[in-house]
Amino acid sequence: MLDTVPITKEEICKPENLVYGRTPLMTDATLSYCPGCGHGTIHRLIMEVIEEMNLQADTIGVAPVGCSVLAYDFLNIDMQQAAHGRAPAVATGIKRLMPHKFVFTYQGDGDLAAIGTGETIHACNRGENITIFFVNNGIYGMTGGQMAPTTLPNMKTATSPFGRDIETMGNPLKITELIAMLPGTYYVTRQSVHTAANVRKAKKAIQKAIEYQKLNKGLSFVEIVSNCNSGWKMTPVESNKWMEEKMFPFYPLGDIKIPK
């Protein structure tokens, strides 16, 4: 036993000791996401960047249907809730009429790459000056873990209980590579937030995407490959490992299209 007086909580929690705080752009509401889910980290990163760039009063966010449908409970900015898949159209309406605002969507893979494929492709192809944050967890999280357009071959979900059979259920869609080919996109990148190093990289990508919107050069697209430990039926630690082993080989991290 060390013969020292233990440091009390009060002694530690002093303003001068503060090295990191929660951005005031996150509300006090308790996150409703499953423990271990990446949404909370991604929310925080986007809000930190908006705070650092002093954009709160200029930001309008769009949260469509999916696990992040309640994002507006946590993000302290003006927000619109969009119908399933239609966020890029909603954002187009906002940005065309409020071109000086920073407009972003925050979409899941079912939302962006299945029901909303048309809106996604066309908003990207028109080069709308918006930013799309695309959270790819390879599954329909909110509705209980059904197969998504991004579900990997042989992956088990509630609607592919014996694994995704690509013969009958089709192939996973690399929508991000697809939209990178469109002339309307300016910056397309794929990130993750499952380690501290990846969080730092993802934040840089988010910063760039937001900065690029100011240039009016087209659409910036940040995919974040994330976990869904509930839907995948794994512990958070297992799910992050599985993501590294299975998801990243199919969805490799890094920039896909960078401004020339």
Next chain:
Amino acid sequence: MTKTKDIRLMKGNEAFAEGIIRAGCDGYFGYPITPQSEVLEYLSAQKTKERTGMVVLQAESEIASIHMVYGGAACGKRVVTSSSSPGISLMQEGFSYLAGTELPCLLMNVVRGGPGLGTIQPSQSDYFQTVKGGGHGDYKMIVLAPASVQEMYDFTKLGFDLAFKYRIQVMILSDGAIGQMMEKVELDKQLPRLTDEEIIKKYPWATTGKTADRERNIITSLDLNPAKQEIMNRKLQAKFKRVEENEVRFENIHCDDAEYIFVAYGSSARVCEKAVQLGRAKGIKVGLLRLITLFPFPYEEVARLSKQVEGILTIEMSAGQMVEDVRLGANGAVRVEHYGRLGGIIPAPEEVLNVLEETFIKTKTYA
């Protein structure tokens, strides 16, 4: 000093397009479909960006159009889309979201015959879809039924006013005949578009960016708490009731001494107006109740007339949709029959007068 009027010969669809520009519209989003494509074509030719700053965008689908409208409306902007029946069917989920979030906007349907791809000819078979819901959930939209090219123009300003007064969707329910025909239209002066500052002041609910002086604005129809969702629904219903109490519009044509009346709207009302003239020339005391608002429906006026007349004949280019509301209004006080043509055929005035005579006069039995 004589004031020269600005009168032009225009198609109904063009009058609508000119109307929204002059009423200070901020954005139009649409997708081509016959018989309303002239709206987007006219707007595109008008260089609206230079004329008033209005945004015009051809969307990739009617689904995209209505959700672009949603985004703009949620920012407090004056936004519009229009289409014809199949395209309007595609928009129904969007209408439901607009209702749930109480967003004001102006919509227009140049109705063509269905079901399915149907025909490009005029029809009035979208009454149920428009007046009774269409999308999911308990909601209503204000429905205006123009019967002339002038009204296609006039109802744009009226539509915006009502939309913002109640935070409600307003649908102009037109048809292929009214959209395509040419008539003279008297135009008003250009109204200015609201500035962003004016919008922030007038519509404090709009998502214009969260400033330090207010809480964040959230446009959503979601509430997972049933008790709160019920309160929200009751609030919506109270609003629809206010609309019913204050916004009923109709026109009585020769109804004062009428023994028989037609009830009709849009193109059918024009046919009936002519039939009333023909009937009167023959000595038949016939009148016309022309509906201008379909929601709110003039139930009270139908009830009043039901006590006066000996028969009501509804004329609608459908298999009999609006007649259900007329029967509700009449509530058994008088016999109400329907006559309609389907598939894009407009009935002739002689034809509907003949039906009136056959139905109510020639078969009249004296006890």
